[in-house]
Amino acid sequence: MTVTQDYIEHKFKEFNVLIFDGKLKPLPVRLSCARTFLGQLRYRRVHSLIGGWKFTDFQLVISRKLDMDERLLEDTVIHEMIHYYILSHQMRDTSAHGTIFRRMMTDINERFGRNISIRHRITDEESEKDMEVRRHLICVSRFADGSLGITISARTSIFCLWKELPCLPNVVECTWYMSLNPYFNRFRRSRTPKIYRIDKDELEQHLVSAVRLIKEGNVIRSL
Ligand SMILES: [Zn+2]
Incomplete structure (x- = not known):
C-alpha cells in the first residue's frame, strides 16, 4: 500500500x-x-541537568x-512506538531491543493479536517487491574455488x-x-571493496540482460 504522512500520523494517534x-x-x-529499514525512531541524546543522559527531539521515520x-x-x-515509549519515558533498557522492549x-502481540518482531532489516520477500528500475554497476568476482560474489558499486566509486x-x-x-x-536493488551500494557471495545460477539468471563494461584508460564503456 502507498504510505503517506497523514496515514502514519493517523495510525500513531490510533495506537497511542x-x-x-x-x-x-x-x-x-x-x-x-x-x-x-522499514521504520526508525530518531532522537538526540543530551546531557541532563540532573546528571546522566536524556533522550529528546524524537522523530518517527517510515520508509x-x-x-x-x-x-x-x-x-x-x-515497533517504533515501543522505542518511543521507552526512550521518552527516559527508561533504560538493557539494549536497543532489550528486556523492557521484548516484554x-x-x-x-498477545493482547492485540499483533505480529511485531525485533527485526528492522529488510527480508528477501520485501526486497522482491522493490521493483523500481535503477542502473546498477556490478562487479562479478570469481574466487579460486569457482564460487562467485558480487559488488554493486556506488557510481562515484567505480x-x-x-x-x-x-x-x-x-x-x-x-x-x-x-x-x-x-533484482539488484536489494544489494547495498559499495564504496569499499566488499563482496557478497552469491549463487551462480541465481546470478546468471539475473545477468541475462546485463551489458558488459570495459575500461580503456580512464573511460569505462559498454562492450
Ligand atoms: Zn527496533
Missing part, C-alpha cells in the same frame, strides 16, 4: 490511545526513501520505498573498486556489468 494509554506525545513523522502491506506497516509503526512487544576488487584475497577474476534489473 488503543495500546499506549495516550501516554505518547505527538512527534514529527517523516517518510524516507531508505530501502535498508515509503518498500511496498509494505497494511499489517506490516502497522506493526512497524507500533512490551510480547504483551502487545574506478577505485575496478582497481581494488581484483586485489582481494582469493579473487581470480573480476568482470563488470551494467544492469537495470530490479
Whole structure:
C-alpha cells in the first residue's frame, strides 16, 4: 500500500490511545526513501541537568520505498512506538531491543493479536517487491574455488573498486556489468571493496540482460 504522512500520523494517534494509554506525545513523522529499514525512531541524546543522559527531539521515520502491506506497516509503526515509549519515558533498557522492549512487544502481540518482531532489516520477500528500475554497476568476482560474489558499486566509486576488487584475497577474476534489473536493488551500494557471495545460477539468471563494461584508460564503456 502507498504510505503517506497523514496515514502514519493517523495510525500513531490510533495506537497511542488503543495500546499506549495516550501516554505518547505527538512527534514529527517523516517518510524516507531508505530501502535498508522499514521504520526508525530518531532522537538526540543530551546531557541532563540532573546528571546522566536524556533522550529528546524524537522523530518517527517510515520508509515509503518498500511496498509494505497494511499489517506490516502497522506493526512497524507500533515497533517504533515501543522505542518511543521507552526512550521518552527516559527508561533504560538493557539494549536497543532489550528486556523492557521484548516484554512490551510480547504483551502487545498477545493482547492485540499483533505480529511485531525485533527485526528492522529488510527480508528477501520485501526486497522482491522493490521493483523500481535503477542502473546498477556490478562487479562479478570469481574466487579460486569457482564460487562467485558480487559488488554493486556506488557510481562515484567505480574506478577505485575496478582497481581494488581484483586485489582481494582469493579473487581470480573480476568482470563488470551494467544492469537495470530490479533484482539488484536489494544489494547495498559499495564504496569499499566488499563482496557478497552469491549463487551462480541465481546470478546468471539475473545477468541475462546485463551489458558488459570495459575500461580503456580512464573511460569505462559498454562492450
Ligand atoms: Zn527496533
